[in-house]
Amino acid sequence: MTTPLPDGVDPADASDPDFWHLRESYTFDRNVIAEIRRAANTGIYRIRGWGAKRRLPTLDDLVFLGASMSRYPLEGYREACGTDIVIGEDRAERPVHLKIPVTIAGMSFGSLSAQAKEALGRGASAAGTSTTTGDGGMTDEERQHSTTLVYQYLPSRYGMNPDHLRVADAIEVVVGQGAKPGGGGMLLGQKITERVAEMRTLPEGIDQRSACRHPDWTGPDDLEIKIGELREITDWQVPIYVKVGAARPYYDTALAVKAGADAVVVDGMQGGTAATQDVFIEHVGIPTLAAIGESVRALRELGVHRREVKLIVAGGIRSGADVAKALALGADAASIGTAALIAIGDNDPAYESEYRALGASAGFWEDFQAGNDPAGITTQDPDLSARLDPVLAGRRLANYLQVLTIETQILARANGKSHVLNLEPEDLAALTVEAAAMAKVPLAGTNWVPGTD
C-alpha cells in the first residue's frame, strides 16, 4: 500500500515513517541527476565560476596548540607582533613591501567590472597590500587605485604591453591556477564587450578560450631565459613571481626557483575562477592543505626558504586562521580571490530576489561566466556594474583584510610569536589522519605523522 508524498515535502527530510523507504542514491544524488539532464539537453559541458565546491581536506583540519608550560604567550594588543613581508630584496631594485601577509589574487578586468577592480585596488591599498591584474591586461583605473600592483604575464598575452610592464610593481608569470592547472582562461560572449574586445584584440561577443601554454617558452629551462628577458626589459627593477596551480608542488616549486623566481605562488584546487569547465574545477589539482608542505620542502632543500624566494599560498583562504596555518606550514603570505569578492559584495543576500529570478540563491551563485551578476561584480553590464560603489566596497575589503591580519596576530601571539612569520609547524596538530599526512604535522594527541619513519 502506497501513501502519496504530499507536495513540498522533501523525501530526504520526511519525518513520516510512511516515506522511510525512499532512499536517495549516494552515487546518483539529485545534483548528479540534474547535471546528466542538463548535459543531455544542451550537449555542452558545464561551465561555471567559483572554485571546487565538494568537500575537501582543508586547513580547518589543523589546530594550533597555543601556549602552555613550556611556551609562553604574548599579550594581545600590547606586545608587538609584526605582519610585514618583503619580496624580491635579493634581485630587484624595488622590492615589494607589504604591511600584511595577505594579498589579492589575479582577477581580470573583463571577468570583473571596472568598479570591482577599482574596489579591490582601493581595499588592498588601504590595507597596505598588493592587488593583481588578470588575463586581460592592465586598466588605467586599477593602476591608479592600487599602490602595489602585480602585473600578470599569461599564456594568452591579452593586452600585454611593455609600457604596463614598466609601471608594474611586480610581474607574475602564470603557469597555471588552482581552479584549472593545465587549462586556459575562458570568457564567454556576454562579457566580451567593445572595451574588453579591444583590450584583448578579439571580435566582440565571441566565446573566448585562452591559450593554456605560453606561446614562446616550454619548460623550466626556457622559463629561466624568459625571466631573464623580463628582468632586462624592466631593468631589474621589480620582483618576478611564478604562479602555479597545485599539481606537483615539490617539483614545480623547485623548478620555479631554478628558473629565477623571487616568489612562487601556489594555488590549491579550491582557488576560484571566473569561468571554467566544472570537470576541471572539481577534478584537477590537489587541495591547498596538501600543497603547502611540499612547496616548503623544495624551498628548504634549496636553502632559499624565508630567504631569497618567498612562498605565497592561495586557494580557499577565508579567515585569519587559514592565513596563520598557511604561514605556520611555511608560507610567507596567503592570497585571496573568492573571499575578496565576497567581501566586496558577491553573493550578497540583499539581492536574493534577483538571484532567485536567475535560478539561484545568495550563497549558491556561481554563474560568473553569464555576465548578469546582480551584485555588479562579475559583469560588464553598465547598469549592473553601476550598483557596486567602489569606495564603499573598497572599505569593506580593507576592513576584511584588517580582520584577517588581526586574527593572524591573535593566533601568533597565542603561540608566543612576535612576528607572524615566526609561526612554525611545531605549533600545529592535525585532527584527521589525512590532514596529518598532507600537512606533515602530528595527529592531535599523538606524535604520529603518517608517511614518515
Added chain:
Amino acid sequence: MTTFDLTGATRRELNQALHDASGGESFEVVNPRGAHAVACGIRADIDVVVRGSVGYYCAGMHQHGRVLVEGNASTGLAENIMSGLVRITGNATMSAGATGCGGLVVVGGNAGARCGISMKGVDIVVGGNVGHMSAFMAQAGNLVVCGDAAADLGDSIYEAQIFVRGDVESLGADCVEKEMRPEHVETLRGLLAAAAPATEGAEVSQFRRYGSARRLYNFTIDDVDALEAEREGAIP
C-alpha cells in the same frame, strides 16, 4: 654609432644603454654569440645593428626603433613587438613574432614552428618557409610566407590574415582559403615592398589568402527541451 662588443660588455650594459637612448642614436652589437634577450625592451626611435646570431627573445617587446640582425635568431624573435621594425637576414626558430601587437618583423630565411602564434596586429614577412602551427590562434595582423607552410597552418585563427606563395601542407582547425580581394592585394603589395629584399622575386599574383571560417567563435549549444516543447505545441 656606439659599439658594444659582447665579448667584454655585458648584456645588461647593452640593454640599459638602449633603454636610456632618447631617439636618433645608432648602436652596433658585435660578437653577440647567441646571447638571449639582446636589444629587448627598446622604446625609442633608434637603430641597432647586431652582427652575428642571437639567442631567445631578441628585440622582445620592441617599440618604435629598428633592429637588424645579420645572422640567425632563436626562439621568440621580436615577441610581443608593439611597433617599429625587426629584420633578420637569416633563419628564425620557433615562435617568431609571437603575440606581436604592431610593427613589422622580417625574416630573410625560414621561420620555424609557431611563427606568428597569437599575433595581435603585427605584420610578419618570411622570405622562406614557415614551420608547423604557424599563426596558431592568430588574432590580428598579417603573416606573409614567400615559401611553403608546414602542417596545421592557422589553427584556431581569429581575424589575422595569412598569405602563402608556395604549398600549404595542411590547414589547421577552422582555417580556410579565402578569396583575394582588391584590399588584400593592396595589403600584400605593401608588405612585400616593405620587407624587400627578403621578398625578392615574389609577385602578388603568386599568393593565396587564408583566414578564419569563424566556426569556433561561439559554443554550439543544443536545446532539446525547447524542441520537445515546440513539438507539443507549447511554443507556437
